[in-house]
Amino acid sequence: MPEILKKEEDISLQLSTFRKQIKALEGKISLLENSRKDQLSIAIVSGDMDKILAAMVISLAAAAMDTRVKLFFSFWSLSALRDRNKKAAGKNFISKMFGIMLPRGKGKLKLSKMNMAGMGSMMIKSLMKKQGVMSLEQMFGQAAELGIEITVCEMSMNLMGFKKEEMIDYPDLRYAGAATFVADAGESSIQLFI
Amino acid sequence: MTQEELISLHVTKAVDARGTACPGPLLEAKKAIGTIKSGDIMEVLSADEGTKVDIPKWCAKQGHEYLGTIEGSGYFRIFMKKH
Numbered sequence: 001m002p003e004i005l006k007k008e009e010d011i012s013l014q015l016s017t018f019r020k021q022i023k024a025l026e027g028k029i030s031l032l033e034n035s036r037k038d039q040l041s042i043a044i045v046s047g048d049m050d051k052i053l054a055a056m057v058i059s060l061a062a063a064a065m066d067t068r069v070k071l072f073f074s075f076w077s078l079s080a081l082r083d084r085n086k087k088a089a090g091k092n093f094i095s096k097m098f099g100i101m102l103p104r105g106k107g108k109l110k111l112s113k114m115n116m117a118g119m120g121s122m123m124i125k126s127l128m129k130k131q132g133v134m135s136l137e138q139m140f141g142q143a144a145e146l147g148i149e150i151t152v153c154e155m156s157m158n159l160m161g162f163k164k165e166e167m168i169d170y171p172d173l174r175y176a177g178a179a180t181f182v183a184d185a186g187e188s189s190i191q192l193f194i
Numbered sequence: 195m196t197q198e199e200l201i202s203l204h205v206t207k208a209v210d211a212r213g214t215a216c217p218g219p220l221l222e223a224k225k226a227i228g229t230i231k232s233g234d235i236m237e238v239l240s241a242d243e244g245t246k247v248d249i250p251k252w253c254a255k256q257g258h259e260y261l262g263t264i265e266g267s268g269y270f271r272i273f274m275k276k277h
Binding site for chain 1: 213214218223224248252255
């Protein structure tokens with residue numbers, strides 16, 4: 001009799017160790033499942049034509065490789081998202097000044113080097129056309145088609161006095177804050193900043 | 195694959211991406227590969243030196259089999275088999 005009791009005790013002890021081990025494994029698996037995805041996150045802060053170009057080329061290459069792409073546009077880069085045909089009413093003086101001083105849309109961006117009052121960017125654009133490099137306009141079109149997500153930093157938009165009404169029509173455009181970038185970047189296997 | 199083997203392949207889809215620079219050929223390859231069946235052969239024509247290096251990497255990522263490249267006059271013929 002005591003023999004059997006001891007055996008039962010052994011078995012229940014073993015069972016509880018198994019349960020603990022399974023619990024630990026479950027925790028590890030959920031960690032693995034929640035780890036980084038095949039996803040690219042770029043924080044785009046610069047509004048220079050060459051830098052936006054670089055970000056878009058990398059994004060499109062990633063999308064062609066079925067990597068999910070999430071772009072976070074902030075500060076000067078917002079100029080690239082302005083629609084040159086749209087205007088927003090009800091701006092104060094400073095916002096109006098910002099609106100006038102900053103490029104109205106991706107077609108008006110300046111080069112970070114050798115801009116030469118617009119001559120440089122004109123030359124680059126004609127070279128790009130000649131060599132079959134997509135224009136920024138075409139790249140945004142492709143990005144939309146490939147489901148590349150664009151998040152606009154709400155804070156910098158308010159800071160510069162831009163309004164949602166003057167932003168481009170883009171299928172996957174959303175407005176959010178820095179925490180959205182942190183969350184997106186945290187689950188991405190590639191994170192870039194330009 | 196040898197150059198002769200590549201030339202004698204039965205190509206289901208040929209994508210002429212000679213008019214576009216990086217990342218155009220990749221995007222065209224992505225679009226075109228969706229139109230063929232698994233096991234079919236696709237060929238990408240590109241004048242872009244970078245594409246010659248990029249397509250094998252694209253294939254590896256997407257699970258397609260990169261078969262080889264023929265260097266033509268002024269352009270490359272890049273062959274792959276759909277996964």
